[in-house]
Amino acid sequence: xxxxxxxxxxxxxxxxxxxxxxxxxxxxxxxxxxxxxxxxxxxxxxxxxxxxxxxxxxxxxxxxxxxxxxxxxxxxxxxxxxxxxxxxxxxxxxxxxxxxxxxxxxxxxxxxxxxxxxxxxxxxxxxxxxxxxxxxxxxxxxxxxxxxxxxxxxxxxxxxxxxxxxxxxxxxxxxxxxxxxxxxxxxxxxxxxxxxxxxxxxxxxxxxxxxxxxxxxxxxxxxxxxxxxxxxxxxxxxxxxxxxxxxxxxxxxxxxxxxxxxxxxxxxxxxxxxxxxxxxxxxxxxxxxxxxxxxxxxxxxxxxxxxxxxxxxxxxxxxxxxxxxxxxxxxxxxxxxxxxxxxxxxxxxxxxxxxxxxxxxxxxxxxxxxxxxxxxxxxxxxxxxxxxxxxxxxxxxxxxxxxxxxxxxxxxxxxxxxxxxxxxxxxxxxxxxxxxxxxxxxxxxx
Numbered sequence: 001x002x003x004x005x006x007x008x009x010x011x012x013x014x015x016x017x018x019x020x021x022x023x024x025x026x027x028x029x030x031x032x033x034x035x036x037x038x039x040x041x042x043x044x045x046x047x048x049x050x051x052x053x054x055x056x057x058x059x060x061x062x063x064x065x066x067x068x069x070x071x072x073x074x075x076x077x078x079x080x081x082x083x084x085x086x087x088x089x090x091x092x093x094x095x096x097x098x099x100x101x102x103x104x105x106x107x108x109x110x111x112x113x114x115x116x117x118x119x120x121x122x123x124x125x126x127x128x129x130x131x132x133x134x135x136x137x138x139x140x141x142x143x144x145x146x147x148x149x150x151x152x153x154x155x156x157x158x159x160x161x162x163x164x165x166x167x168x169x170x171x172x173x174x175x176x177x178x179x180x181x182x183x184x185x186x187x188x189x190x191x192x193x194x195x196x197x198x199x200x201x202x203x204x205x206x207x208x209x210x211x212x213x214x215x216x217x218x219x220x221x222x223x224x225x226x227x228x229x230x231x232x233x234x235x236x237x238x239x240x241x242x243x244x245x246x247x248x249x250x251x252x253x254x255x256x257x258x259x260x261x262x263x264x265x266x267x268x269x270x271x272x273x274x275x276x277x278x279x280x281x282x283x284x285x286x287x288x289x290x291x292x293x294x295x296x297x298x299x300x301x302x303x304x305x306x307x308x309x310x311x312x313x314x315x316x317x318x319x320x321x322x323x324x325x326x327x328x329x330x331x332x333x334x335x336x337x338x339x340x341x342x343x344x345x346x347x348x349x350x351x352x353x354x355x356x357x358x359x360x361x362x363x364x365x366x367x368x369x370x371x372x373x374x375x376x377x378x379x380x381x382x383x384x385x386x387x388x389x390x391x392x393x394x395x396x397x398x399x400x401x402x403x404x405x406x407x408x409x410x411x412x413x414x415x416x417x418x419x420x421x422x423x424x425x426x427x428x429x430x431x432x433x434x435x436x437x438x439x440x441x442x443x444x445x446x
Contacts, residue, residue, distance in 0.1 A: 036066075060074055083117065086173070090120055097120070114166075165197065175208065193223075194225040197226070229259060259278045282307075287315050290321050312340060346398040351404065361412055401435075
């Protein structure tokens with residue numbers, strides 16, 4: 001058997017070469033026996049980077065040299081279990097804290113943490129004594145071998161993660177027990193930690209909104225290095241007096257001076273975070289209708305003078321759609337993506353409104369309406385809209401796409417790519433539009 005060009009045989013053997021000479025192969029007990037750990041360090045690091053966490057964990061236990069090389073890679077990017085598996089997700093997060101308390105030197109290795117729960121119940125870590133439950137006590141994750149780990153040390157365990165660059169906090173349910181100091185997430189209040197990317201997909205219960213907002217406001221006070229911010233259930237519309245206590249005048253203007261990507265689902269958060277000029281390049285809005293975006297968010301978008309990409313997902317369009325207002329608010333826009341449910345007739349949007357709106361988009365190169373649902377029937381303004389089933393593969397939605405594209409080309413000469421509701425992708429080259437087949441990706445002259 002050979003590996004890396006070296007021969008491994010159970011005993012010394014004679015081997016004939018292509019030149020007719022005979023050489024003796026060395027046994028694996030000889031001094032030239034190949035050992036994986038003896039490879040040069042740069043080659044070992046290159047190989048280890050391709051291994052999954054389970055194999056890396058086994059390699060790290062092989063010997064001291066491999067442990068020293070594999071451990072930083074093993075802890076560099078940590079993905080906790082799916083947040084839908086609430087208990088498994090929280091247990092994994094608690095185990096991470098225990099590991100960091102027992103070995104703080106692991107903290108600087110962590111650069112990315114995903115699926116972090118907003119809270120970790122103390123009972124999960126320390127258990128429940130018998131006097132508080134019926135029957136036997138409920139054990140926690142800390143064992144006798146771990147020794148006494150105070151709650152304070154556990155809460156502060158993540159402060160050693162000074163090289164953390166991205167964090168995703170996520171839970172599928174409303175969160176209770178949120179603290180104004182962030183609980184185990186208090187490490188985000190440390191100036192030594194300089195995040196580049198923060199995702200917050202958590203919605204507090206009504207009684208915890210104020211504490212959660214105050215904590216997140218403190219995070220934004222400190223994490224001025226943020227370039228990517230994604231939030232949900234963040235800065236909900238609460239009463240004006242409470243909002244003033246969290247966001248006093250002049251405070252918000254200092255937040256996220258380096259922000260380039262902003263995603264979220266709250267109108268108030270967008271107006272808050274777009275209250276000052278920032279080097280924004282990408283904005284994505286979830287759960288807000290195009291009508292509300294037009295009236296409430298578009299005026300703030302004017303301050304993002306370098307905005308290149310805008311997306312809108314998971315919301316009805318509303319009946320007062322005017323894409324021209326949006327395009328005017330983003331004169332440098334190049335990519336526009338919409339995945340919504342239309343509440344206006346297709347002809348009104350694509351034949352009447354869009355050609356006029358495109359005259360206000362001097363830099364636009366791509367529009368994507370894929371997965372947007374058309375209305376089945378338009379009865380009256382008082383009648384709810386019923387969405388249609390997905391279109392068949394051979395049905396154009398809307399009809400006459402080639403003719404529509406000819407109109408769009410005149411209104412917006414920079415337009416190069418257009419994706420309609422049915423997924424048909426058209427590209428333009430030398431003033432000719434070509435349909436890219438959805439199955440093969442080949443271009444078809446239309």
